[in-house]
Amino acid sequence: MYALPIARLIEEFAKLPGIGKRSAERLAYHVLRLPREEIAAFSEALLAAKDQITFCPVCQSLTDATPCDICANPKRNHRLICVVENPKDILAMEKTREYDGVYHVLHGAISPMDGVGPEDLKMKELLVRIHEDGADEVIMATNSSIEGEATAMYVAKLLRPLGVKVTRIAHGIPVGGDLEYADEVTLTRALSGRQEI
Amino acid sequence: MYALPIARLIEEFAKLPGIGKRSAERLAYHVLRLPREEIAAFSEALLAAKDQITFCPVCQSLTDATPCDICANPKRNHRLICVVENPKDILAMEKTREYDGVYHVLHGAISPMDGVGPEDLKMKELLVRIHEDGADEVIMATNSSIEGEATAMYVAKLLRPLGVKVTRIAHGIPVGGDLEYADEVTLTRALSGRQEI
Numbered sequence: 001m002y003a004l005p006i007a008r009l010i011e012e013f014a015k016l017p018g019i020g021k022r023s024a025e026r027l028a029y030h031v032l033r034l035p036r037e038e039i040a041a042f043s044e045a046l047l048a049a050k051d052q053i054t055f056c057p058v059c060q061s062l063t064d065a066t067p068c069d070i071c072a073n074p075k076r077n078h079r080l081i082c083v084v085e086n087p088k089d090i091l092a093m094e095k096t097r098e099y100d101g102v103y104h105v106l107h108g109a110i111s112p113m114d115g116v117g118p119e120d121l122k123m124k125e126l127l128v129r130i131h132e133d134g135a136d137e138v139i140m141a142t143n144s145s146i147e148g149e150a151t152a153m154y155v156a157k158l159l160r161p162l163g164v165k166v167t168r169i170a171h172g173i174p175v176g177g178d179l180e181y182a183d184e185v186t187l188t189r190a191l192s193g194r195q196e197i
Numbered sequence: 198m199y200a201l202p203i204a205r206l207i208e209e210f211a212k213l214p215g216i217g218k219r220s221a222e223r224l225a226y227h228v229l230r231l232p233r234e235e236i237a238a239f240s241e242a243l244l245a246a247k248d249q250i251t252f253c254p255v256c257q258s259l260t261d262a263t264p265c266d267i268c269a270n271p272k273r274n275h276r277l278i279c280v281v282e283n284p285k286d287i288l289a290m291e292k293t294r295e296y297d298g299v300y301h302v303l304h305g306a307i308s309p310m311d312g313v314g315p316e317d318l319k320m321k322e323l324l325v326r327i328h329e330d331g332a333d334e335v336i337m338a339t340n341s342s343i344e345g346e347a348t349a350m351y352v353a354k355l356l357r358p359l360g361v362k363v364t365r366i367a368h369g370i371p372v373g374g375d376l377e378y379a380d381e382v383t384l385t386r387a388l389s390g391r392q393e394i
Contacts, residue, residue: 002288003261009246012239017227018220025285030214031243032250032259039247042209043240046228049206050236053229062229064200088222091199 006032058129060105060122062087070102077101079136083126083155085109085143093141101139104129109147110154116147118154126155130162137165144171144189203229255326257302257319259284267299274298276333280323280352282306282340290338298336301326306344307351313344315351323352327359334362341368341386 002010006028013024031039055061056068063069070076070090080101084090090103106121130138138159142148156166172190173182182190199207203225210221228236252258253265260266267273267287277298281287287300303318327335335356339345353363369387370379379387 001266001291003250003259003265005242005246005249005261006259009242012242015235015239016224018223023215026215027213028246029259029284032246034247036244036247038212039243042212043243045202045206045209046236046240046243047233049202049225049229050231050233052202053200062200062203062226064202068200069198087226094198 055122059103060107060125061090061103062105075100079134080139081126081130081135081137082139082141083152084141085148085151089141101137104138106142106151109142109145109151111147111150121151123155123158127158130159130164135164137167140166140168252319256300257304257322258287258300259302272297276331277336278323278327278332278334279336279338280349281338282345282348286338298334301335303339303348306339306342306348308344308347318348320352320355324355327356327361332361334364337363337365 001007009028009031010021010024013019013027014021016024019027031042052064053062054064054066056063056066056071058067058071061068061070065072071078077100081104082093082099082101083104083106084093085106085108087105087107090105093099093103104122104126106123106126108116108121110116110118110121138155140152140155142151152168156168159166170193171186172193173179173186179187198204206225206228207218207221210216210224211218213221216224228239249261250259251261251263253260253263253268255264255268258265258267262269268275274297278301279290279296279298280301280303281290282303282305284302284304287302290296290300301319301323303320303323305313305318307313307315307318335352337349337352339348349365353365356363367390368383369390370376370383376384
């Protein structure tokens with residue numbers, strides 16, 4: 001039997017996604033070997049993140065400012081809204097340095113299999129936001145999974161009555177990717193999305 | 198850019214062994230979705246383990262009692278010492294319900310490649326312990342890796358002058374294991390360790 005404080009720590013680690021019993025044991029023993037101040041820093045970071053991070057009231061991203069830096073930036077185009085599944089997707093978009101609009105984070109995608117419906121996402125917030133502030137274009141940048149596609153279609157249907165232009169980011173062969181290594185679905189999307197040159 | 202408290206939390210997760218940048222991000226976002234009391238429990242478990250767990254002064258295992266439950270148990274044979282690499286190995290031995298001796302945890306194995314020498318292990322403690330309290334038999338149950346073997350040989354050499362019987366646990370085909378799936382090294386050990394029936 002593990003001593004109780006070790007058993008508890010293993011249990012806590014094992015609750016994390018993707019961490020099994022064995023990994024949890026390894027992590028717990030690793031932690032016990034760390035200097036106390038390093039463990040204290042970890043321990044504090046956990047609660048600090050929870051206490052200081054909130055949903056941005058505008059775009060629903062995670063932020064320690066209200067509203068978030070992007071929503072508060074007057075240089076961004078606030079009538080161009082890019083809808084993503086997760087806060088991390090904003091980072092990917094920002095790395096392009098090409099996008100000057102704002103975002104809306106749904107915090108997931110519609111997935112009947114996992115019991116995730118529109119009411120579990122920040123969908124209502126998107127509707128209210130566009131209803132109140134308006135928008136010229138909403139770019140659906142949800143993932144190209146079945147769930148991401150379904151979510152994009154669902155949002156497009158919702159926004160059509162509001163007279164908002166809804167677009168979908170392009171899918172196709174990755175830049176630098178060889179045609180022969182592309183899967184059929186990607187290739188099909190690349191074909192149907194072809195443009196005149 | 199991540200909000201600072203998220204960046205800090207990701208950094209803390211990424212410091213853990215076997216957790217890369219991507220997993221750390223995933224874990225941080227997972228934590229943010231948890232109720233505050235669950236995060237507080239995790240946060241407390243980290244420090245509680247560090248604060249309440251110490252090395253048992255006798256066997257060097259990790260414990261919240263002094264000495265540990267096994268060392269304090271008068272029903273165990275304190276003249277039979279099983280030497281293991283890690284505290285977890287004690288759990289494996291205890292599961293057999295066959296062993297009634299006590300333990301000594303080295304906290305690793307000699308590994309010149311990783312810069313781990315005898316002085317980095319609880320080797321001196323083992324020597325002092327046997328010198329002071331004596332022992333009838335020391336069972337080397339270090340792993341069957343090169344490091345575990347080297348450590349077993351090293352301890353045997355150290356204890357020989359003290360007149361202590363040093364034994365090594367048997368290695369061979371696992372019970373229920375098929376001969377055809379056994380690797381050469383295991384099979385060689387199984388052959389050389391053969392006993393008359």
